[in-house]
Structure formats: structure tokens, C-alpha cells
Amino acid sequence: MNPEERADCSEVVHRIYEYLDGEMTEQDTRKIAEHLSECGPCLKEHDLDQALKALVKRACNCEPAPEALRMQIMARITTVRIELSE
Numbered sequence: 001m002n003p004e005e006r007a008d009c010s011e012v013v014h015r016i017y018e019y020l021d022g023e024m025t026e027q028d029t030r031k032i033a034e035h036l037s038e039c040g041p042c043l044k045e046h047d048l049d050q051a052l053k054a055l056v057k058r059a060c061n062c063e064p065a066p067e068a069l070r071m072q073i074m075a076r077i078t079t080v081r082i083e084l085s086e
């Protein structure tokens with residue numbers, strides 16, 4: 001595969017909110033999905049907490065993030081990962 005068409009870990013973490021929210025193009029969505037399916041521990045190993053903070057901030061622009069919103073985003077990430085691993 002062309003390396004330019006593959007997402008790396010930092011891109012995945014950086015763009016996970018767009019991915020979860022369905023804001024990406026079909027091509028980008030596929031790129032992220034492929035990466036997550038090949039790179040199981042990606043979010044865990046690559047600053048998941050930092051990514052979460054960025055996501056929460058983008059979602060409600062408040063600090064600190066409300067626990068409910070944090071849980072909601074975690075649940076969505078978990079759902080996506082379960083869907084990919086099945």
C-alpha cells in the first residue's frame with residue numbers, strides 16, 4: 001500500500017474525534033478504521049488521555065471535562081474498537 005494512504009498513530013489519535021463524529025471523508029474514515037484494526041493498542045499506547053482531553057475540549061469547550069462527557073467519549077471509542085475487532 002502507498003505509505004501516503006496509511007494513517008500513522010499520531011494522526012489517528014489527533015483525528016479520532018472527527019472519526020467518531022463521522023466528519024471525515026469516506027477515504028479518511030477507511031484509513032483510520034484500517035489503522036485501528038491493525039494497531040490494536042494504538043489509543044492506549046499513544047496518549048489516549050491527551051487525546052481524550054482534546055476531544056472533550058472540542059466537544060464542550062470546558063475545563064475540566066465533565067465526567068459524564070468523558071465517559072461518553074470513552075464508550076464511543078470502546079464501541080468503535082469492538083466493532084473493528086469483531
Ligand SMILES: [Zn+2]
Binds near residue numbers: 012
Ligand atoms: Zn497506531
